[in-house]
Amino acid sequence: xxxxxxxxxTPRFPYPVVGGDRLRIYRICKELSKYYTLDLLSLCDSIxxxxxxxxxxxxFDKIFRIYHxxxxxxxxx
Numbered sequence: 440x441x442x443x444x445x446x447x448x449t450p451r452f453p454y455p456v457v458g459g460d461r462l463r464i465y466r467i468c469k470e471l472s473k474y475y476t477l478d479l480l481s482l483c484d485s486i487x488x489x490x491x492x493x494x495x496x497x498x499f500d501k502i503f504r505i506y507h508x509x510x511x512x513x514x515x516x
Contacts, residue, residue: 442476444500449481452488452504465498472498482507 453464468477478501483489489506493499 442474444476444478445471447477447479447499449479452481452483452491454488454491454493469498476500479503480505484509
């Protein structure tokens with residue numbers, strides 16, 4: 440039986456997994472990936488996150504990133 444698919448949307452890119460909100464997002468998704476096929480759509484607030492090479496850890500099937508710098512968020516208010 441094929442796994443159902445879920446699109447995970449996050450306000451912050453969960454890699455590298457270094458703790459805090461990134462770790463929480465990663466652990467939840469790792470558990471979900473046992474039962475579902477996951478795709479990730481995540482905002483990246485730095486060029487480093489945007490260009491980070493993710494090793495295949497079998498959590499996400501596809502990863503999509505959108506560059507959304509912090510300065511842009513500050514100027515909106």
